[in-house]
Amino acid sequence: MNPIIKPQTLISLQNNPQLIIIDARSGPDAKEKYNALHLKGALYVDLETDLSQKSADAAQGGRHPLPPVSKFTKFLGHLGITPENQVVVYDDKNGANAAARFWWMLRALGHEQVQVLDGGFQAAIDAGFPTNSGAEMPNSTTPYPANAWQLPTADMDEVGQKAQAPDAVVIDVREAGRYAGEFEPIDLIAGHIPGAINIPFASNLDKDGSFLSPEKLKTKYAETLGNIDPDKVIVHCGSGVTACHTLLAMAQAGLQIPKLYVGSWSEWSRNDLPIAPEK
Numbered sequence: 466m467n468p469i470i471k472p473q474t475l476i477s478l479q480n481n482p483q484l485i486i487i488d489a490r491s492g493p494d495a496k497e498k499y500n501a502l503h504l505k506g507a508l509y510v511d512l513e514t515d516l517s518q519k520s521a522d523a524a525q526g527g528r529h530p531l532p533p534v535s536k537f538t539k540f541l542g543h544l545g546i547t548p549e550n551q552v553v554v555y556d557d558k559n560g561a562n563a564a565a566r567f568w569w570m571l572r573a574l575g576h577e578q579v580q581v582l583d584g585g586f587q588a589a590i591d592a593g594f595p596t597n598s599g600a601e602m603p604n605s606t607t608p609y610p611a612n613a614w615q616l617p618t619a620d621m622d623e624v625g626q627k628a629q630a631p632d633a634v635v636i637d638v639r640e641a642g643r644y645a646g647e648f649e650p651i652d653l654i655a656g657h658i659p660g661a662i663n664i665p666f667a668s669n670l671d672k673d674g675s676f677l678s679p680e681k682l683k684t685k686y687a688e689t690l691g692n693i694d695p696d697k698v699i700v701h702c703g704s705g706v707t708a709c710h711t712l713l714a715m716a717q718a719g720l721q722i723p724k725l726y727v728g729s730w731s732e733w734s735r736n737d738l739p740i741a742p743e744k
Contacts, residue, residue, distance in 0.1 A: 468568065468716045469560075469676050470580040472592035475553055479505070479594070485546055487554040489516075489563035490586065504555065504586070505595040508544050508603050512563040512706065515540055516570060524735035527728035528651075528704035529566075534613060537570060541609035548576060548610065555582035555589065559674045561666055565709035569725065572716075573616040574609060581713055583675045617724040619699045621733060624726050628660030633697035634690065635661040636723075638711045639730070643703075646742050651703055652731050656740040658701075664689060666707050669714035682718035690720075698723035704731040 478484050488499050488507040499509045510516060518532035531537075546552060552571060556564035560581040571579040582589060590596065619627070627633035637644050637657050644663040649655035657663070668685070671677055677685070690698060702708040705727035712722050734740065 527732035538609040545604040574611040695721040701726035
């Protein structure tokens with residue numbers, strides 16, 4: 466299944482009884498926005514509490530560590546998601562935030578029928594998808610039948626090694642200014658992991674905010690990766706969320722999904738590790 470779905474295609478599927486739509490907008494007022502207006506039938510998920518399990522110290526796993534598999538599968542059961550369901554998830558940041566993270570987490574459990582809505586919430590409204598307000602009630606069921614993350618991840622040690630290896634690549638998807646250490650709006654220290662290259666996630670998008678075509682995405686990443694073994698490619702961002710946007714783009718291009726460094730810069734920068742550029 467194509468990992469990205471166009472709003473017009475979603476409209477054609479809206480009466481499919483196996484369809485479950487997920488609203489993954491994030492931010493301090495995301496739940497209020499959902500209650501005020503959302504795509505009809507969409508169920509709300511919270512990046513901070515449903516798609517993460519935070520530790521007391523972001524040095525241990527970053528700002529958005531993955532929750533235990535058992536907790537997430539129970540949550541999926543609450544949403545009514547089973548292996549038979551087709552899941553479409555959207556946010557209001559062109560899939561760059563929690564929508565891509567939810568997509569990755571479902572794919573990491575082995576669920577193939579999950580897609581991110583191209584252009585997000587506003588694109589669906591502009592296309593004429595019906596909306597609703599207030600709460601939507603899920604058809605809750607038993608926990609999703611999975612017991613391990615199946616997509617690859619990397620830890621700090623591996624990232625440090627791969628970033629310096631000539632036959633591997635670590636991709637930092639944050640905007641160029643954050644990578645260059647010119648500013649840091651969220652974490653404590655500005656800069657990047659030495660040896661990591663910068664391919665901002667926004668470069669996966671066309672001028673209208675939709676994803677580039679699979680052909681353009683494949684060309685874009687083929688130029689960067691060359692003959693590097695996909696198992697030696699690691700993608701990260703600030704806290705393991707926006708990185709999933711690039712993993713989604715690479716899947717859209719027909720490429721193997723590389724490793725996700727979940728802790729990302731938020732973990733690395735809090736562990737007294739080398740930082741570039743040197744201050």
